[in-house]
Amino acid sequence: MQKAALLEQVRKDExxxxxxxxxxxxxxxxxxxxxxxxxxxxxxxxxWFDGSSVExxxxxxxxxMHLRPDPETYAVLPGNHSEFKRARLLCDIYKQDGEPFEDxxxxxxxxxxxxxxxxxxxxxxxxxxxxxxxxxxxxxEHIHPVPYDVGSYFDFSANDQALNVRNELMATLQKMGLxxxxxxxECGLGQHEIDFKFADALRTADNVQTFxxxxxxxxxxxxxxxxxxPKPLFGAPGSGMHCHQSIFNSEGENLxxxxxxxxxLSELARQYIAGILHHAKAMAAILAPSVNSYKRLVPGYxxxxxxxxxxxxxxxxxRVPRGINGNKKAVxxxxxxxxxxxxxxxxxxxxxxxxxxxxxxxxxLVDPLNNINVYDxxxxxxxxxxxxxxxxxxxxxxxxxxxxxxxxxxxxxxLFDKYLNSRLAEWEEYRTSISDWEVNRxxxxx
Numbered sequence: 001m002q003k004a005a006l007l008e009q010v011r012k013d014e015x016x017x018x019x020x021x022x023x024x025x026x027x028x029x030x031x032x033x034x035x036x037x038x039x040x041x042x043x044x045x046x047x048w049f050d051g052s053s054v055e056x057x058x059x060x061x062x063x064x065m066h067l068r069p070d071p072e073t074y075a076v077l078p079g080n081h082s083e084f085k086r087a088r089l090l091c092d093i094y095k096q097d098g099e100p101f102e103d104x105x106x107x108x109x110x111x112x113x114x115x116x117x118x119x120x121x122x123x124x125x126x127x128x129x130x131x132x133x134x135x136x137x138x139x140x141e142h143i144h145p146v147p148y149d150v151g152s153y154f155d156f157s158a159n160d161q162a163l164n165v166r167n168e169l170m171a172t173l174q175k176m177g178l179x180x181x182x183x184x185x186e187c188g189l190g191q192h193e194i195d196f197k198f199a200d201a202l203r204t205a206d207n208v209q210t211f212x213x214x215x216x217x218x219x220x221x222x223x224x225x226x227x228x229x230p231k232p233l234f235g236a237p238g239s240g241m242h243c244h245q246s247i248f249n250s251e252g253e254n255l256x257x258x259x260x261x262x263x264x265l266s267e268l269a270r271q272y273i274a275g276i277l278h279h280a281k282a283m284a285a286i287l288a289p290s291v292n293s294y295k296r297l298v299p300g301y302x303x304x305x306x307x308x309x310x311x312x313x314x315x316x317x318x319r320v321p322r323g324i325n326g327n328k329k330a331v332x333x334x335x336x337x338x339x340x341x342x343x344x345x346x347x348x349x350x351x352x353x354x355x356x357x358x359x360x361x362x363x364x365l366v367d368p369l370n371n372i373n374v375y376d377x378x379x380x381x382x383x384x385x386x387x388x389x390x391x392x393x394x395x396x397x398x399x400x401x402x403x404x405x406x407x408x409x410x411x412x413x414x415l416f417d418k419y420l421n422s423r424l425a426e427w428e429e430y431r432t433s434i435s436d437w438e439v440n441r442x443x444x445x446x
Contacts, residue, residue, distance in 0.1 A: 019088040027343030067091040075176040105345035127198040131239035135225040147190025188237040208344035228340035231295035238296030246332040257331040270365040275358020282404035285397035287338040306374040353410035
């Protein structure tokens with residue numbers, strides 16, 4: 001959307017304020033609000049802000065940073081009273097000298113996608129499947145979250161209030177420009193999933209941020225808590241964010257498709273998968289970045305922990321969904337271990353780097369794990385099949401990330417160091433805190 005057309009749309013929408021949004025290195029959405037009267041000036045000149053207190057941004061001595069809104073990201077925000085009606089624009093971040101801020105997660109992904117297109121004419125498309133829980137507010141929600149409903153996988157009830165909330169969420173997301181594909185109840189009590197259609201990787205990352213903020217806002221409006229915590233309940237299914245992905249060329253051809261392959265996978269797609277598997281352990285600290293992520297990545301809850309691939313095997317890290325009536329554009333791969341606590345810009349950037357390394361190095365893809373339930377294998381059987389395992393904790397994942405020259409290059413040294421330090425800080429805080437489990441187990445027994 002061009003600037004003039006956008007300004008006219010803002011007037012038609014009777015918007016009073018515009019939220020200028022950006023993302024810090026851990027994935028939190030930040031914003032500055034301006035009256036709509038200031039929007040044209042901001043488009044022409046940008047707006048300055050102090051980045052010194054934002055996670056992973058500038059030091060005090062170089063704190064002034066510049067936001068430039070992307071007109072393609074305009075959307076009216078949900079839940080506004082008419083006199084306070086707000087819209088949002090996602091922004092790119094620049095430094096005082098006018099150069100792009102190298103540690104801006106959105107800017108990083110944008111630059112690497114532009115490089116992919118300029119050098120090869122390729123477009124990475126991604127379709128995420130973010131899962132979340134809806135919890136009741138009962139005064140103790142942060143200690144003992146209570147699921148909002150008692151449904152299970154694909155359950156339907158016309159009188160289910162959770163269904164009504166999910167439908168409201170889907171309608172709101174549609175209005176905000178997301179092309180919702182399907183919504184349904186997931187396996188856990190109070191657990192839901194809403195999928196939106198494939199889009200180019202930058203738009204997809206934007207959509208994830210839009211999705212999470214909109215879901216939280218609509219849930220709060222209904223007196224609920226929407227949580228994207230990977231494992232909010234002991235013994236219940238965790239919430240993942242499976243990422244379907246494929247590469248198209250500038251003519252709209254799916255480069256992952258092959259008519260001669262039994263799975264319709266091209267050699268390029270196989271090399272891409274090989275790169276993903278090769279770098280999976282190092283990517284874990286980015287795709288599953290929280291301490292809580294590793295409470296989800298355990299055997300037995302459909303969350304993949306073993307590094308392998310297959311067409312129909314959901315215990316594999318990478319799955320190749322079956323084709324639909326020979327639809328060439330539908331051929332894709334599904335990476336199953338990311339979770340919604342990840343910064344979507346850094347997560348997609350890491351997946352792109354790993355997959356492209358597989359292509360550029362011509363990596364060989366090992367045999368698929370079809371008809372093998374890896375969870376049923378003993379350790380020796382897994383070793384015999386050369387099946388490796390993901391890190392079992394955040395600190396293990398951090399150790400793998402430290403050794404990855406590929407991801408260090410893909411992120412840039414400055415952002416890599418800041419991100420690594422943020423994960424180490426979380427681990428140190430977790431390591432030194434005392435949990436209820438420890439008190440209950442040790443207080444009177446030792």
